[in-house]
Amino acid sequence: MNTILALLIIAPVVGFLINGLYGHKLSKTLAAIIGSSAILISFICTILLFKSVPENGVRIQFFNILKLEAFNLDAAFLIDHLSLMMMSIITGIGFLIHLYSAGYMQHDKGMAKFFAYLNLFIFSMILLVAGSSYTLMFFGWEGVGLCSYLLIGFWFTNGDYANAAKKAFVMNRIGDLGFLMGMFLFLQNFGSLDYSVLKAGHLQISTGMATAITLLLFVGAMGKSAQIPLYTWLPDAMAGPTPVSALIHAATMVTAGIYMIVRSNAIFALAPFTMHFVATIGLATALFAGTIALFQNDIKKVLAYSTVSQLGFMFLGLGVGAFTSGMFHLMTHAFFKALLFLGAGSVIHAMSGEQSIAKMGGLRKQIPLTFWTFTIGVFAIIGIPFTSGFVSKDEILNATYAFNPMYFYLAAFGAVLTIFYMLRLWYLTFFGNFRGGKEQMDHLHESPLNMTLPLMVLAVLSIVGGFIQLPELFHGHPYLIEYLKPVVSNMVAEHSGEGHETFEWALFGGTIVVLIFMFAWTFKLFGKKESVSEEYTGLAGVLEKKYYVDEIYSFLFVKPLEHISVLLSKVVDNKIVDGMVFLTGKFVTWSGTTLRYIQNGQTGFYFLMMSIAIVVMLAYNLLFKL
Amino acid sequence: MLKEVFIDHYIYLALTLFCIGILGVLIRRNAIVLFMSIELMLNSVNLLLVAFSSRMGDAAGQIFVFFIMTVAAAEVAVGLAIIVMLYRNTRSIDIGDANKLKW
Amino acid sequence: MISLLLVIIPLFFGISTFFVKEKWSKIIALVSSIISLGLIVSGEYFHIHPAQNLLDFSWVKEKNNGYFTLLSLGDLGLALVLLTNLIFPLIIIFQKCNTIRNSHFFFGLMLLMQAGLNGVFMAQDVILFYIFFELGLVPAYLLVGIWGNGEDKAAVSFKFFAYTMFGSLLMLVGIIYLIVNAGASHQTDFNSIYQAAHLLTSTQQIWISILFLIAFFIKMPVFPFHTWQAKTYATAPTSITIIMSAIMAKMGAYGILRFNVQFLTLGWTMLEPYVIVLAVFSLLYTAIIAIKQDNFKYVLAFSSVSHLSLILAAIASLDLNAGLINIPLFKDFYGIQTLKAIVFQLFSHGIIVAGLLMIADWIEKGSNTLDLNKMGGFAEGKRFLPIAFMVMLLGSIALPLTSGFIGEFLLLNAVFHYNYWIGGIAAISIILGAVYMLRLFQKSMLGSNNGNNYNGDLTITENWIIIPLMLFVIIGGIFPNWVNQFLF
Amino acid sequence: MLATYAFFFLAFIAIFFALLVVFSKNPIHSCLYLVLTMFAIAGNYVLLNAQFLAVVQLIVYAGAIMVLFLFTIMLLNLSSENEPVKSNLIKFIATIGGGSLLLLFVMALKKTDLGPAPLMFPNPNQQGMIQNLGKVLFSEYVFPFEVISILILISLMGAVVLGRKDKKVNPINE
Amino acid sequence: MPISNNLWSQLTDNPLMVLAIFGIILMFVGLIPKMKEWLLTIGLVGLLAGWSITLLNWENSLTATPIFNMLTFDRGAIVLTAIMIATLILIFLVTDHKSIIEMNHLGEYYALMIFALIGGIIMVSFKNLLMLFIGVEILSIASYILAGFNKKNLLSNEASLKYFLMGSFASGILLMGITLVYGMSGSFDLEQIAAYTIMYNIHPPALYFVGILLLLVAFSFKVSAAPFHFWAPDVYQGAPTVSTAFMSTVVKTAAFGAFFRLFYSAFNFNSTIWNTTVIVIVALTLIIPNLTATRQTSFKRILAYSGIANAGFLMMVLLQTNLVNENGTHIAQANMALYLTGYVIANIIAFAALFLVKDATGSDELESFKGLSKRNPYLSAFLTLAMCSMAGIPATAGFMGKYFMISGLLQGGHLILSIIAVLMSVVSLYYYFKVIKAMYMEEADGANIILNPSYVFLFIIGIVILFAVGLMPHYIRDLFLM
Missing domain, CATH: 1.20.120 (Four Helix Bundle (Hemerythrin (Met), subunit A))
Structure with missing residues (x-):
C-alpha cells in the first residue's frame, strides 16, 4: 500500500521533472506520452488503492518534514473514502484531459512545458486531497494556485493573460490568508494540524472559537472555489488553454474548497452560524453568477460563470448540512463540466480559436460528435431527469427545502437560470445558421480521436454518474452516503413519510414542466437567431458587464492600494521619513555654515568672545557653584 | 578714610588694572597698543604677586615676578619682531586688517 | 581554532x-x-x-x-x-x-x-563584536562608493555609511554602559556582560535597549530607519548588494537576539509590544511601497525590509522570562520553536534574496536597464532564467515546498500566537508579497517585449551559481529538518 | 599713615594712567602713559618692601621694554590717525564685559575671607631685599633660572629670524 | 634637596640636557651653509638620544624623585615625554624634503622645535607652577616663531601675530590664575597646593576658585577647547605645514599633559565643583568644530578643526580624575596617553600626506586630493587608515582612545555627554570621509607622487602603532598606568 501510494504521488512529479527539465529535448509526442502516462499510472494506483483501503482510512507516513518543539509536520497521507473519491476524480478526469491536451496543444511549441505544469498540478492536487494534515492540504492548496497561475499565464506574451494569471493568484492568496489564519487558530486550539484531531465528538472547543476557525477556513474556500466576493478571478482565468479550464477551473481545483469543508465537517458541525453563512454565500453566488451568465457571449465565459454558479450550489448543499450531496454534485459536476469545457474546446478548435457564440451557429452538422457529447453535457447540467446533474442537484434542493423553504425557492430559481443560459448557449452554438466568417467556415472540422475520446467517456459518465445515488423515489440506493459515512456525518434530517414523497414528486413534475417550457421558450428566442448583438442595454447590459464588479473592485481596492503605494513611496517615504534624515543632514551642514561665521578672522572678535566666555563662566560658577 | 591698607586693596588695585588691560585688548585695534595692554595685565599680576609675597613673607612670589619680567622681555622681543615683520609685508599693524585667515 | x-x-x-x-x-x-x-x-x-x-x-x-x-x-x-x-x-x-x-x-x-x-x-566579546561589526562597514562604504553605479554613488554610499555609523555609535554607548556596569574589572566577554546586564534595573535596561535597537533597526533595516537602503542597494555593485541584504542585514536581527533578547531581557519584555507594532507596520508599509516601485532592485530592497520586519515581529513575539547564555529559556516551547524558525528564516531569506539579486543583475546586464517599465517578455526564448527567477520568487512569497514557506509560516504563527489581531494584520503581507513579486515577474518576464531586447540565456557558470541556491530553496522547503541540523 | 596715603595716591596714578593707556589715541602717548603706570607700580613695590623688584621694574620694564616699544613705534612711523576706531557697539560690549569681569572679581573677593591683618608699611619682612632674593634664586630656584636661558635663546633666535630682512628670498613652499 | 654634581647623572636622568645640547649644536651648525644636509641627521640623533634616555628611565619613573623640587619624571611624565619625542622624530622625518632643506634658517627651525620640545617636557613633568609657567612660555614663544617662520607669506605672518597676541593674552590669564592660587594657598608647589585643596574640599575660597577657573580658561585656550579655540583654525592654516604638524601634536600633547597634571594632582576636589564647567566646555568643543569642519574645503583646516574636536575628547579625562581600575590604580592618565598616541600618529600621517600632496599640487585644498588613489595607491591607503583612526573606526587606535574616554565618562555617569560625543563622531565622519571620497571616488589628473624611504618608514611605523593600539589596547594602556 505504501508503495502504491508512493508511486501515485511520485509519478506526476517524475513526469513534471522530465518534461520540465528535458522537455526542450523531447519531441512533442514523447512529452505528451510521458505526461499522460504519469497520470495514467496515478489513476491506476488510485484504482488499486480502492480495494485495499480499510473502512476508516489509513494514515501512511513517509518521513518527517519538520519537527520543532511545539510543531510537527509529517509527510503523511490519509487514505480514506473521501480522499480516494477525490483522487479518482482528479486522476481520472485528469488523465482524460491530458489525453485531450495532446491533441489540443499539438500546434503549440510549449507542449512539454504544458504537460510539466499539468503534472505538477496533479501532484499538488493529490497533496491537497490526500495529505493528512491541514498543512499538507495548504501545500497542495497553494501549489494548485501556483499551477493555475502558470497555466492561465501559459501564453504569457499576451499581457492580458498574464494579468489574469496574476489576478487569479492574488485572489487565491486572499483566500489563503483566511485559510492560514484558520490554520493558526486551529493550531492554537488543538496543538496540531493533523486530521487525527478532527474526530467528531473529540473536539473540545467553544462554539465561538469553532465559528471563528470555520469562518476563516471558509474564506480560504471562497478564494479557491470562487465564491462571492472572491469569484472574479475565475472567469478571467479562461485566458488559459481550454484543457486547463476544464481540469483546473471546472473539475478539480475549484472544488478544493468543497473538499476542505467536507474534510472539516466535524468542526463545521459545531458552528451553526458558519453553516448558515456558507449556505447563504453559496446561494447568493449561484444566483449572482447565474444572472451574469445569461448574457455572456464568450462560450468559455458562460461556462465559467456556470461553474461559479454550480459551485454555489455545492456550497449551498454543504451549508444546509448535506455534505455528501455537495460531494456528489462535485463529482457529477466534474464530469459534465469537464465535458462541456472540452466540448467547448473542441468547438473553439474547430472555429480556429474563435470563442464568441455570436460568431457561431449551426455547428451541429459540421462537428456532430462534439455536438452530441456537448448536448449530453448540457442536458446533464440543466437537469434532464436521470442524468447525473439532475440527481445531484435534486438532492441538494431536497436538503435545502428541509433547511429553509425560502432558500429552496431561490435555489430553484437559480436552477431555472441555469437552464436558460445553457440552452441559450446550446442553441446559439449548434443551431441556426453559421454567423462566422468565410475563412472559419472553410476551416470547420471535427477534432481528432484523442480529443473526442475523452468527450465520449465523459459523456457516458455524465449520464450514468448519477446512478450511484438515485433518489429512493426511483428505487435508488444511497451508495455514496454509505461510502462516505466513516468520514462525513451529514446533518440533514432523515426524510420519511408521505409529505416528503409528495414533495419529491412535485419537484420532479415541476422540473419536467419547467424544462419543457424553457426548451420551447429559449428555442423561440435563440433557435433561429440570425445575428446576436454584441452590446446589450438596460438590465441585460449590466448583466453583460458582470454588474461592474471588476470595476467596483478596482475602484475600491486596487486603485486605492496603488494610490496609497505611490503616496507612501513618493510622499511619506521620500519626503517625510527620508526628509527627516535629509533635514538632519541639512541641519548639520547649515549649522556648519552658520558656525563658520563666528570664525570670522577678526582677532578683536575672538578676544571679545573669549572674554564673554570667561565672564559667563565666572558668573555661573560664582553664583551657582559656591 | 581708611587708616590701614589691607591686602584687599592690593587685590582691588591689581584686578582693576587687569580688567583695564583686558578692556584695552578688547577695544583697541593697534597691535602694539594691544600688546601694551597685555603688558599692563602682566604688571597687575606682578603687583598682586608681590603683595601676596610680602603679606606671607614668602620670597617665592617675588622670584616668580622676576621670572615673569624675564619672560615678558623675551616675549616683547619676539612679539615686536613679529609685528615688525607683519608691518613690512602689509604696511599695517591693525589687527582688523589681518583677517585673511577665516572660516 | x-x-x-x-x-x-x-x-x-x-x-x-x-x-x-x-x-x-x-x-x-x-x-x-x-x-x-x-x-x-x-x-x-x-x-x-x-x-x-x-x-x-x-x-x-x-x-x-x-x-x-x-x-x-x-x-x-x-x-x-x-x-x-x-x-x-x-x-x-x-x-x-x-x-x-x-x-x-x-x-x-x-x-x-x-x-x-x-x-x-x-x-x-562585546568589543570584538563591535570591531567586527564595523569591520564589515568600512569596506562596504568603499566598495559602494568606488565601484557603485550612478552619479551620486559617493553620496549614497556615505549616507549608508553615516546612517549605519550613527546607529552603531549609539550602540557603542550602550555597550560601554554595559561594560562599565560589569563590575570593577570591566570584563567585556559575553558572560560578564550577560551577568552585568541582568543586574540593571528595568529603566536602565529600557534605555540601553533603545540604544541597541536603533543600531540594529538601521542595520536590518526597519521603518523608519530604512530610507538609506533602497538607493544603496540599487547603487552598490550587485555582489555587494547581495552581501548587504543577505548577510549584513542579518547582523541586525542577530544583534537584537543577542543583546536585546538575551542580555537585556527585562527591557526587551517591556519594549516588545511597541517593537512588534512597529515591525508589523514596517512590514506592511514597505510591502505597500514595493507595489509601485519601478526599479527592479528597489522592489527587492523593499521586499527585503518587509521580510526582515516580519522576522523582527517574530523576535518581538518571543515569550521569555529569563535568559541563559546559550539558548534563552522561554516560558514555553513556543519560544525555542520560534527562535529556530527565526534562524531558519534568516538563513532562507539570505539565500533567496541573494538569488533574486543575482537574477536582477543578469537582467540588468542583458537589457541594460533596471527600469521595470522598459522591460517585458524576457521569458521568451529563455529556458533557465525564468525557472530560476520563478523558484526564487516562490521562495520569496513563501509558497509551500520552498524554504521561504517554512520560515514565514512559523513566524506568522508566532506573531499570531502573540496576538490574533497583530498576527492577522501581519499576514496581509503574504498577499502584498504576492502582488509585488508577481508584478516584478510579470513586468520583466511576461507580457510583450516593448523595445528593449534581452537575448540569450544564462551562461553555464551563471547556471551553476544559481543552481545551489535553487536547490536550497527547494530542499529547505521539503526537508527543513535536514537543513535544521546544520543551523543549530 | 603716610604710606597709606602713598598707596592710594599710587593706586590712583596707576589706574588713571592705565585708563589713559587704553583710551589714548596716539600709540606713543599710550606707551608713555604705560611707563607712568609702571612707575606707580614700582612705587607700590617699594611700599611692599620689594626693593629689588622695584629697581628691576624701573630698569627692565619701564626702561628697556618700553623703550623697545617706543623704538618700534617710531620705526614703523605710526601716527594716531591710522588706527581705525572700533564701532561703539563693540566698545560698549567690551566695556560691559570688562566691567562685569571686574564686578565678578570683586564679588569673589567679597566672598573670600582673607583674614583681618592689615599690611604693614613699610613692610617689616625682608624677603624683597636683593640679598635674600639672590639666595633663594640661586638655591631653590636655580633650576628655572637655568632653564630660562633656553627661553632667552629662543627669543634671540626669534628676533633674528623674524626681524631680519632676508636678502636671499627663498620661502618654503607654502 | 640634593643637587647632583655628577654630570653623567644630569645627562641621563632626563632628556632635557641632551636635547638642549643638541638644540644649541643645531643652532650653530645651521650657521654653516655647507652643513645643511647634516642638520636633519644631527637633530634625529639628538632626539633618538633623548628618546633612549626617556625610555631608560621608564622603570625608574614609578619611584621618581623630584629634580630640584621642580620637575618630577613620574610615569605620566615619562609616557608623555616619550610620546612627544617620538612624535618629533616622526615630524623630522617628514621634513626630509627638498623644499624644507632649501629653506632659510633651517638650523634655527630644527633648534626651535627641539627647544619647544624641551618646554613641552617641562610642562608635562612640572612640580612647581613656576616651571609650568616657564614651560608654557618656552613652548608658546617657540610656537609663535614657528608659526611665522615663512616670513614672506602673509598668511604665515598673520597666523603668527594672531597666535602671539592671543597666546600672550592667555598667558596673562594663566598668570592671574597662578597668582590667585598662590595668594590663597601660599605656595607654587603642587603638593602643597593639593594639601590646600584637600583642606577646602567642599567649599574652596572664592578667590581660589576664581584662580582655578582662570587656569582652566588658560589651559582651555592652550589645548584649543571651545569657546577658547578661535586661534587654532586660523593659526593652523596659516602656519607652515610642518609647524602645524608640530603644533597639533607636540604642543597639544604638552598642553594636555600640563592641563591634566595640574588639575589631577593639584585641584582634584572630591566634589564635582568644576565638573559642570568642564562638561560644558567639552560639549562645546565637540559640537562647534565638528559642525564647522563639515563646510571646510581645505584639508589643513579640516585637520585644524579635527584637532579641536579631538581636544574635546581629550578633555574628558578631566571628568575621570577619580576613576580607578580594579587594582585601585588611577586610569585617567593612561586613557589620555592612549588617546594621544592614536591621535598624534594619525595626525602625523595625515600631515605627511598633506605635505606630499601639497608639494605635488601646490595646494592644501581637498581638491588636490582628488584621484590620489591613482597617483599613489599606498599613500591614499595610509591616509585612509589614518582618517579611519581619527573617525574612530574600530581596530584602530582612534577607536580605542574614544572607547576608553567614553567608558570613563559613563563610569562617571555622564550619559548625555557621551551621547553628544558619539553623535558628533558621526558628524565627524562627514569630513574625514570627504577626504577618502576625494581620493577614491573622484577623478582628477595629476603627476604620480613618489614616496621617499623616510616617508615609507613613517607610514609603516604609524600604521603599525595604530593597529597595535587598536587591537591590543590593554597591553599598551597597562604600560601607561601610573
Whole structure:
C-alpha cells in the first residue's frame, strides 16, 4: 500500500521533472506520452488503492518534514473514502484531459512545458486531497494556485493573460490568508494540524472559537472555489488553454474548497452560524453568477460563470448540512463540466480559436460528435431527469427545502437560470445558421480521436454518474452516503413519510414542466437567431458587464492600494521619513555654515568672545557653584 | 578714610588694572597698543604677586615676578619682531586688517 | 581554532589580495572563500560530533584572569556563519572581473567584509563584536562608493555609511554602559556582560535597549530607519548588494537576539509590544511601497525590509522570562520553536534574496536597464532564467515546498500566537508579497517585449551559481529538518 | 599713615594712567602713559618692601621694554590717525564685559575671607631685599633660572629670524 | 634637596640636557651653509638620544624623585615625554624634503622645535607652577616663531601675530590664575597646593576658585577647547605645514599633559565643583568644530578643526580624575596617553600626506586630493587608515582612545555627554570621509607622487602603532598606568 501510494504521488512529479527539465529535448509526442502516462499510472494506483483501503482510512507516513518543539509536520497521507473519491476524480478526469491536451496543444511549441505544469498540478492536487494534515492540504492548496497561475499565464506574451494569471493568484492568496489564519487558530486550539484531531465528538472547543476557525477556513474556500466576493478571478482565468479550464477551473481545483469543508465537517458541525453563512454565500453566488451568465457571449465565459454558479450550489448543499450531496454534485459536476469545457474546446478548435457564440451557429452538422457529447453535457447540467446533474442537484434542493423553504425557492430559481443560459448557449452554438466568417467556415472540422475520446467517456459518465445515488423515489440506493459515512456525518434530517414523497414528486413534475417550457421558450428566442448583438442595454447590459464588479473592485481596492503605494513611496517615504534624515543632514551642514561665521578672522572678535566666555563662566560658577 | 591698607586693596588695585588691560585688548585695534595692554595685565599680576609675597613673607612670589619680567622681555622681543615683520609685508599693524585667515 | 581561522583566513587573503596582480585577485579570493567554506563544513562536522575546543578560540586576556572565549562557532551565530561562507564563494564566482577596474582592491575589500561578518557572528566579546561589526562597514562604504553605479554613488554610499555609523555609535554607548556596569574589572566577554546586564534595573535596561535597537533597526533595516537602503542597494555593485541584504542585514536581527533578547531581557519584555507594532507596520508599509516601485532592485530592497520586519515581529513575539547564555529559556516551547524558525528564516531569506539579486543583475546586464517599465517578455526564448527567477520568487512569497514557506509560516504563527489581531494584520503581507513579486515577474518576464531586447540565456557558470541556491530553496522547503541540523 | 596715603595716591596714578593707556589715541602717548603706570607700580613695590623688584621694574620694564616699544613705534612711523576706531557697539560690549569681569572679581573677593591683618608699611619682612632674593634664586630656584636661558635663546633666535630682512628670498613652499 | 654634581647623572636622568645640547649644536651648525644636509641627521640623533634616555628611565619613573623640587619624571611624565619625542622624530622625518632643506634658517627651525620640545617636557613633568609657567612660555614663544617662520607669506605672518597676541593674552590669564592660587594657598608647589585643596574640599575660597577657573580658561585656550579655540583654525592654516604638524601634536600633547597634571594632582576636589564647567566646555568643543569642519574645503583646516574636536575628547579625562581600575590604580592618565598616541600618529600621517600632496599640487585644498588613489595607491591607503583612526573606526587606535574616554565618562555617569560625543563622531565622519571620497571616488589628473624611504618608514611605523593600539589596547594602556 505504501508503495502504491508512493508511486501515485511520485509519478506526476517524475513526469513534471522530465518534461520540465528535458522537455526542450523531447519531441512533442514523447512529452505528451510521458505526461499522460504519469497520470495514467496515478489513476491506476488510485484504482488499486480502492480495494485495499480499510473502512476508516489509513494514515501512511513517509518521513518527517519538520519537527520543532511545539510543531510537527509529517509527510503523511490519509487514505480514506473521501480522499480516494477525490483522487479518482482528479486522476481520472485528469488523465482524460491530458489525453485531450495532446491533441489540443499539438500546434503549440510549449507542449512539454504544458504537460510539466499539468503534472505538477496533479501532484499538488493529490497533496491537497490526500495529505493528512491541514498543512499538507495548504501545500497542495497553494501549489494548485501556483499551477493555475502558470497555466492561465501559459501564453504569457499576451499581457492580458498574464494579468489574469496574476489576478487569479492574488485572489487565491486572499483566500489563503483566511485559510492560514484558520490554520493558526486551529493550531492554537488543538496543538496540531493533523486530521487525527478532527474526530467528531473529540473536539473540545467553544462554539465561538469553532465559528471563528470555520469562518476563516471558509474564506480560504471562497478564494479557491470562487465564491462571492472572491469569484472574479475565475472567469478571467479562461485566458488559459481550454484543457486547463476544464481540469483546473471546472473539475478539480475549484472544488478544493468543497473538499476542505467536507474534510472539516466535524468542526463545521459545531458552528451553526458558519453553516448558515456558507449556505447563504453559496446561494447568493449561484444566483449572482447565474444572472451574469445569461448574457455572456464568450462560450468559455458562460461556462465559467456556470461553474461559479454550480459551485454555489455545492456550497449551498454543504451549508444546509448535506455534505455528501455537495460531494456528489462535485463529482457529477466534474464530469459534465469537464465535458462541456472540452466540448467547448473542441468547438473553439474547430472555429480556429474563435470563442464568441455570436460568431457561431449551426455547428451541429459540421462537428456532430462534439455536438452530441456537448448536448449530453448540457442536458446533464440543466437537469434532464436521470442524468447525473439532475440527481445531484435534486438532492441538494431536497436538503435545502428541509433547511429553509425560502432558500429552496431561490435555489430553484437559480436552477431555472441555469437552464436558460445553457440552452441559450446550446442553441446559439449548434443551431441556426453559421454567423462566422468565410475563412472559419472553410476551416470547420471535427477534432481528432484523442480529443473526442475523452468527450465520449465523459459523456457516458455524465449520464450514468448519477446512478450511484438515485433518489429512493426511483428505487435508488444511497451508495455514496454509505461510502462516505466513516468520514462525513451529514446533518440533514432523515426524510420519511408521505409529505416528503409528495414533495419529491412535485419537484420532479415541476422540473419536467419547467424544462419543457424553457426548451420551447429559449428555442423561440435563440433557435433561429440570425445575428446576436454584441452590446446589450438596460438590465441585460449590466448583466453583460458582470454588474461592474471588476470595476467596483478596482475602484475600491486596487486603485486605492496603488494610490496609497505611490503616496507612501513618493510622499511619506521620500519626503517625510527620508526628509527627516535629509533635514538632519541639512541641519548639520547649515549649522556648519552658520558656525563658520563666528570664525570670522577678526582677532578683536575672538578676544571679545573669549572674554564673554570667561565672564559667563565666572558668573555661573560664582553664583551657582559656591 | 581708611587708616590701614589691607591686602584687599592690593587685590582691588591689581584686578582693576587687569580688567583695564583686558578692556584695552578688547577695544583697541593697534597691535602694539594691544600688546601694551597685555603688558599692563602682566604688571597687575606682578603687583598682586608681590603683595601676596610680602603679606606671607614668602620670597617665592617675588622670584616668580622676576621670572615673569624675564619672560615678558623675551616675549616683547619676539612679539615686536613679529609685528615688525607683519608691518613690512602689509604696511599695517591693525589687527582688523589681518583677517585673511577665516572660516 | 576553526573560529579563529574563519576570521584570519579572509583577513589574510584579503590583505594579500591588495598586493597581487589584478588577474590573480579573483582566483585568490575564490581560494580563500573556498577554504573558509571548507572550514565551516568541517566546523559543522565537529559541531555534530562535539569537540568544542576545536570550534572556539580562547585568549589570555588579562594577566591572572584566566582564559576567555573570544570567538565561538555555534549558538545563534552558526547558521549565519554558514550562510556567510556559503554565499561568498558564489558571489566571488558571480562577480565578473572584467567589469570592474582594480579588481584586486575589490576582492580584497570583499574578503575583509567576510572576515568582519564571520567575526560578528562568532564574537563572544562585546568589543570584538563591535570591531567586527564595523569591520564589515568600512569596506562596504568603499566598495559602494568606488565601484557603485550612478552619479551620486559617493553620496549614497556615505549616507549608508553615516546612517549605519550613527546607529552603531549609539550602540557603542550602550555597550560601554554595559561594560562599565560589569563590575570593577570591566570584563567585556559575553558572560560578564550577560551577568552585568541582568543586574540593571528595568529603566536602565529600557534605555540601553533603545540604544541597541536603533543600531540594529538601521542595520536590518526597519521603518523608519530604512530610507538609506533602497538607493544603496540599487547603487552598490550587485555582489555587494547581495552581501548587504543577505548577510549584513542579518547582523541586525542577530544583534537584537543577542543583546536585546538575551542580555537585556527585562527591557526587551517591556519594549516588545511597541517593537512588534512597529515591525508589523514596517512590514506592511514597505510591502505597500514595493507595489509601485519601478526599479527592479528597489522592489527587492523593499521586499527585503518587509521580510526582515516580519522576522523582527517574530523576535518581538518571543515569550521569555529569563535568559541563559546559550539558548534563552522561554516560558514555553513556543519560544525555542520560534527562535529556530527565526534562524531558519534568516538563513532562507539570505539565500533567496541573494538569488533574486543575482537574477536582477543578469537582467540588468542583458537589457541594460533596471527600469521595470522598459522591460517585458524576457521569458521568451529563455529556458533557465525564468525557472530560476520563478523558484526564487516562490521562495520569496513563501509558497509551500520552498524554504521561504517554512520560515514565514512559523513566524506568522508566532506573531499570531502573540496576538490574533497583530498576527492577522501581519499576514496581509503574504498577499502584498504576492502582488509585488508577481508584478516584478510579470513586468520583466511576461507580457510583450516593448523595445528593449534581452537575448540569450544564462551562461553555464551563471547556471551553476544559481543552481545551489535553487536547490536550497527547494530542499529547505521539503526537508527543513535536514537543513535544521546544520543551523543549530 | 603716610604710606597709606602713598598707596592710594599710587593706586590712583596707576589706574588713571592705565585708563589713559587704553583710551589714548596716539600709540606713543599710550606707551608713555604705560611707563607712568609702571612707575606707580614700582612705587607700590617699594611700599611692599620689594626693593629689588622695584629697581628691576624701573630698569627692565619701564626702561628697556618700553623703550623697545617706543623704538618700534617710531620705526614703523605710526601716527594716531591710522588706527581705525572700533564701532561703539563693540566698545560698549567690551566695556560691559570688562566691567562685569571686574564686578565678578570683586564679588569673589567679597566672598573670600582673607583674614583681618592689615599690611604693614613699610613692610617689616625682608624677603624683597636683593640679598635674600639672590639666595633663594640661586638655591631653590636655580633650576628655572637655568632653564630660562633656553627661553632667552629662543627669543634671540626669534628676533633674528623674524626681524631680519632676508636678502636671499627663498620661502618654503607654502 | 640634593643637587647632583655628577654630570653623567644630569645627562641621563632626563632628556632635557641632551636635547638642549643638541638644540644649541643645531643652532650653530645651521650657521654653516655647507652643513645643511647634516642638520636633519644631527637633530634625529639628538632626539633618538633623548628618546633612549626617556625610555631608560621608564622603570625608574614609578619611584621618581623630584629634580630640584621642580620637575618630577613620574610615569605620566615619562609616557608623555616619550610620546612627544617620538612624535618629533616622526615630524623630522617628514621634513626630509627638498623644499624644507632649501629653506632659510633651517638650523634655527630644527633648534626651535627641539627647544619647544624641551618646554613641552617641562610642562608635562612640572612640580612647581613656576616651571609650568616657564614651560608654557618656552613652548608658546617657540610656537609663535614657528608659526611665522615663512616670513614672506602673509598668511604665515598673520597666523603668527594672531597666535602671539592671543597666546600672550592667555598667558596673562594663566598668570592671574597662578597668582590667585598662590595668594590663597601660599605656595607654587603642587603638593602643597593639593594639601590646600584637600583642606577646602567642599567649599574652596572664592578667590581660589576664581584662580582655578582662570587656569582652566588658560589651559582651555592652550589645548584649543571651545569657546577658547578661535586661534587654532586660523593659526593652523596659516602656519607652515610642518609647524602645524608640530603644533597639533607636540604642543597639544604638552598642553594636555600640563592641563591634566595640574588639575589631577593639584585641584582634584572630591566634589564635582568644576565638573559642570568642564562638561560644558567639552560639549562645546565637540559640537562647534565638528559642525564647522563639515563646510571646510581645505584639508589643513579640516585637520585644524579635527584637532579641536579631538581636544574635546581629550578633555574628558578631566571628568575621570577619580576613576580607578580594579587594582585601585588611577586610569585617567593612561586613557589620555592612549588617546594621544592614536591621535598624534594619525595626525602625523595625515600631515605627511598633506605635505606630499601639497608639494605635488601646490595646494592644501581637498581638491588636490582628488584621484590620489591613482597617483599613489599606498599613500591614499595610509591616509585612509589614518582618517579611519581619527573617525574612530574600530581596530584602530582612534577607536580605542574614544572607547576608553567614553567608558570613563559613563563610569562617571555622564550619559548625555557621551551621547553628544558619539553623535558628533558621526558628524565627524562627514569630513574625514570627504577626504577618502576625494581620493577614491573622484577623478582628477595629476603627476604620480613618489614616496621617499623616510616617508615609507613613517607610514609603516604609524600604521603599525595604530593597529597595535587598536587591537591590543590593554597591553599598551597597562604600560601607561601610573
